[in-house]
Amino acid sequence: MRHGHRTHTLWIAYLLHRISGVALALFLPAHFWVLSYALNAPQKLDGFLHWAETPIVKLAEFGLVFLLSVHMLGGLRLMALEFLPWTSGQKTAAASAVAASTFLAGIFLLRAI
Amino acid sequence: MPKEQQMSVSVWRGGATGAFQSFDVKMEDNQTVLDVVAWIQQYADPTLSYRYACRVGMCGSCAMMVNGVPRWTCRTHVNKVLKDGHMEIGPLRNLPVIKDLATDMDPFFDKWIAAEGLHHPTQTRDDPIETIDPANAARVEINAGIECINCSVCYAACDTVAGNPDYLGPAALQRAWSVYNDSKDANKQAILDAVSGVGGCHNCHSQGSCAVHCPNDLNPMNAIAGLKRETARNFFKRRT
Numbered sequence A: 001m002r003h004g005h006r007t008h009t010l011w012i013a014y015l016l017h018r019i020s021g022v023a024l025a026l027f028l029p030a031h032f033w034v035l036s037y038a039l040n041a042p043q044k045l046d047g048f049l050h051w052a053e054t055p056i057v058k059l060a061e062f063g064l065v066f067l068l069s070v071h072m073l074g075g076l077r078l079m080a081l082e083f084l085p086w087t088s089g090q091k092t093a094a095a096s097a098v099a100a101s102t103f104l105a106g107i108f109l110l111r112a113i
Numbered sequence B: 001m002p003k004e005q006q007m008s009v010s011v012w013r014g015g016a017t018g019a020f021q022s023f024d025v026k027m028e029d030n031q032t033v034l035d036v037v038a039w040i041q042q043y044a045d046p047t048l049s050y051r052y053a054c055r056v057g058m059c060g061s062c063a064m065m066v067n068g069v070p071r072w073t074c075r076t077h078v079n080k081v082l083k084d085g086h087m088e089i090g091p092l093r094n095l096p097v098i099k100d101l102a103t104d105m106d107p108f109f110d111k112w113i114a115a116e117g118l119h120h121p122t123q124t125r126d127d128p129i130e131t132i133d134p135a136n137a138a139r140v141e142i143n144a145g146i147e148c149i150n151c152s153v154c155y156a157a158c159d160t161v162a163g164n165p166d167y168l169g170p171a172a173l174q175r176a177w178s179v180y181n182d183s184k185d186a187n188k189q190a191i192l193d194a195v196s197g198v199g200g201c202h203n204c205h206s207q208g209s210c211a212v213h214c215p216n217d218l219n220p221m222n223a224i225a226g227l228k229r230e231t232a233r234n235f236f237k238r239r240t
């Protein structure tokens, strides 16, 4: 009840954007580190890729692509919102960003499994 | 006669530190949150401090947190906010509490000045009055902003203000946007400089809580987006 002022679409869109942004920042160093194996230790990368075939890692990858698409669409939503003089309908844009990212990540999940 | 209906109302007592105190208040058919506060002050505890003036949604002095949501209390009906016969009334968020429900509005108004939300005249009183076309695009852009009653509801709703005490906040920035679009204003550069500093418009995350809660249905977020566009345009213009 104390935070009743936050219960609306755009605030939730903001929260998603921050969570996905921070999560991406935490993940990317690990991502580049693994990619660096391709140059320094190709056999290690092969081992890693083998491990990456397991379902739990697939699920994690789904989460990742989901985060990226949430964040990218959320970011594009913000830039569209702020740099084009909208009159209203921002909530619709926020909602469609979430919907489209769910859709994209859903496709990825289906392809992965 | 039917039994008198009562509601239980928790009211903030004290300053920055304090506690909620519970009161039983008689329910009426037509009753605003401000009526409830006034009833408590008149019949239960005369030491309760709060602020109001017009009672009709014009002066902007009666805003409080009702169940955690900033609202103009003189135009909020009890039956709209009452949950299971209970409601919680606190002082406006993001402002220093003087006592009980009265906050110190100085930081809010000081920021209007800091945002250059003031008129920079082009003419003197001896000049003829300039005609303004009401259909002019810049004038139309101001239509919403000039309806602001300075109630600070948006300021209380804004999490960016909560996180950064230097942030000018939605109302002051919306005011700056109105003055910026005024064809009679002589110092637009001063406005752009004022709103692009540390506490300026770029702090805004477009959460839109200001627009959701503004009692006059204004949209400070749109005004801030306008300032973001103009400051960006100005930045590139200055570099070429």
Ligand code: HEM
Binding pocket: A014, A017, A018, A020, A021, A022, A024, A025, A028, A071, A072, A073, A074, A075, A076, A078, A079, B204, B205, B206
């Ligand atoms: C892939 C690596 C990326 C990382 C690690 C990242 C990280 C972040 C973080 C931590 C924030 C702060 C969130 C906040 O202030 O609430 C942020 C904000 C932002 N990001 Fe990203 N981002 C990435 C990619 C992108 C992409 C691809 C876009 C756009 C297409 C984008 C657009 C934005 C925008 C517009 C903001 C401002 C959000 C706001 O004002 O709240 N970002 N990003």
Ligand code: SF4
Binding pocket: B154, B157, B158, B159, B160, B161, B169, B170, B203, B204, B205, B206, B207, B208, B209, B210, B211, B220, B221, B224
């Ligand atoms: S849109 Fe900007 S000014 Fe309005 S509540 Fe959100 S952060 Fe604050």
Ligand code: SF4
Binding pocket: B060, B147, B148, B149, B150, B151, B152, B153, B154, B155, B170, B171, B174, B213, B214, B215, B216, B217, B218, B220
């Ligand atoms: S913009 Fe709306 S909420 Fe903010 S001070 Fe003005 S009238 Fe109040």
Ligand code: FES
Binding pocket: B052, B053, B054, B055, B056, B057, B058, B059, B060, B061, B062, B063, B072, B073, B074, B075
């Ligand atoms: S008392 Fe004036 S706006 Fe509520």
